[in-house]
Amino acid sequence: MPNQQPGLDLVFRALGDPTRLAIVGRLARGPAPVSELAAPLRMSLPSAMQHIAILEQAGLVTSRKVGRVRTCSIDLAAMSEAERWIGERRREWEGRLDRLGEYLKTIDGGERDGADD
Amino acid sequence: MPNQQPGLDLVFRALGDPTRLAIVGRLARGPAPVSELAAPLRMSLPSAMQHIAILEQAGLVTSRKVGRVRTCSIDLAAMSEAERWIGERRREWEGRLDRLGEYLKTIDGGERDGADD
DNA sequence: GTGTTAGTTAGGCAAATGCCTAACCAACAG
């Protein structure tokens, strides 16, 4: 049963770290080179790079090296996939609640028994 | 700079594991007792419980114990928070692209210089 | 009472994570 969208857990795992969350937050405002991303992080460059690598593996970020500068950008596809998955679960749950409400209205004048699921 | 919504990284971290993703997927279809959640997982009960505890700490799941049965439910608040955060970054990025497009149209008949950010 | 079922606590262990420093390579600056 541990199977939903393949790789989706990678996306969430990549976002599951304050440093990486901050990097994505920064990149949403526009592309940036590695060193600019690393600057506000209290952390060595190699460590920052590791975080960026994880974001890339998850498909959240892409990067291209021009001279000796590697410029990173957000990749919307993975973001949207994650957003959609959550939204689908949410709607599933809300729909369930709605149907429950309808059912309760159906037996309105009848019993007064608490029913769930 | 590692500061966005407090606890948001906890939410993503909790979702960043196939087992826990599966549990949330299951719970979106309706509440369930611990042992029913654990059944499809190839894993001991204590291990499954640990995952549930993590989901609860992240605010993704709530649970109430009635007799000796603990019933778990999804908590939409944390889910929505995560969904909203992603959506905001996405819109931020898309807005940026749109403004870039407008700018490029502005200088339409003029230069042909690649501008970014 | 005894036994069974649902969950919990305690303790241990291998692997993964997140950080570091040191050394290295490649581009640009002088």
Added chain:
DNA sequence: CTGTTGGTTAGGCATTTGCCTAACTAACAC
């Protein structure tokens, strides 16, 4: 060519994670 800057590779290390088994508690069944 020499020095500096941006990035990368290598290796090490403490902590956290994810799993386990064994032992325990609490409710319900007989």
